[in-house]
Amino acid sequence: MAVKVITIGEEILGANEAKARGNQKRLDQNGILAANIMSSPGSGKTSLILRTIRHFKAKLGIAVIEGDVASSIDAEKVNKLGVAVIQINTAGGCHLDANMIEQALDNLPLEKTDLLFIENVGNLICPVEFALGEHRRAVILSLPEGDDKPHKYPAMFADADVVLVNKIDLKPYLNFNLDAFIKKVTGMNPKVKIFPVSCQTGEGLDGWFSWLEAELKGKDTRK
């Protein structure tokens, strides 16, 4: 039985990869930079997106795809900022896939968009396996989750372009060894950028904003 599962899994992943390449081509044709935002539940994906929208809204066209098992709470928050947003409900599914993103792209104003955030389902394991067509992967780890998470969930951290260490405002009340965390993540992933931030107070977000701006400028296919 185990072999059967693995075979089907590879078939699905292969089909997903092909669909993801199609999505990326479509994003490139529209000069859009897409970032896949991944983390555990409650680490601050939506808070980061809301902060980033507020910062860039005046100068960039932004769109958001919200992935959740259920509810449209996050999409409603984004919608209040006047930004185009599609909510995907996975109905039990633990990650987004490229097929879901293709359908979402059909319903977004791509020609007006420079920057697309895809907020994945809250899950530190499965989303990393499924390419969506994104150009960059951002992983959030919040301080209350503990500094041992890269040991326990290595794939997500090894694969990230950028890691945001969120809820840094809670540091006085927690035993979180930031140096040990950074050392472990950079050991697994030497090219990763790490930004300690607080989406509550705004602390440290300038580094993330500058990184995003550089990525936007560096993208050849920008319109």
Added chain:
Amino acid sequence: MAVKVITIGEEILGANEAKARGNQKRLDQNGILAANIMSSPGSGKTSLILRTIRHFKAKLGIAVIEGDVASSIDAEKVNKLGVAVIQINTAGGCHLDANMIEQALDNLPLEKTDLLFIENVGNLICPVEFALGEHRRAVILSLPEGDDKPHKYPAMFADADVVLVNKIDLKPYLNFNLDAFIKKVTGMNPKVKIFPVSCQTGEGLDGWFSWLEAELKGKDTRK
């Protein structure tokens, strides 16, 4: 392709259910109460288990099965308390299944065990689908994750026998509406017991300990 996946999924779940019933029978024959502990990464599953071991160690035989994608950090912590522990590494798998538990049971001193904790992989979505043979399901939600999680991850909360609201010591620093959380969870799951606790300070854990004792006493098949 979607149909194919669903078919295989049902087949796997059916086989898992059968295996889980076998595990439960074996636990019952040994008079063991088994609790499946589930939550997001970093919500406090291991901390709860360590606190509970310290509380019951003198009067109960306790064993632990630790589930993680990678590492044996948690099993080492349990081992230091002199309790029998098996670490399962899922190597990318996002939940434990009954087959893994069967193998772990082969390696635990069942005849000396009264209470078995199964710490699932940190994931608020997938573990709920896979019966392990456990008698009770405990779900932890920590305050920093936010009070909206039952809306976004309903299955886990709808299915729990007990919900522990952990990290209550951080309440002064967070916007967490405990009343709204409790109302939402009990609305979905009227029989659930909810205990606000801090595995850091010990606050509120007496309720959890009393609940566990009552469950142990109430179990017909106790030796």
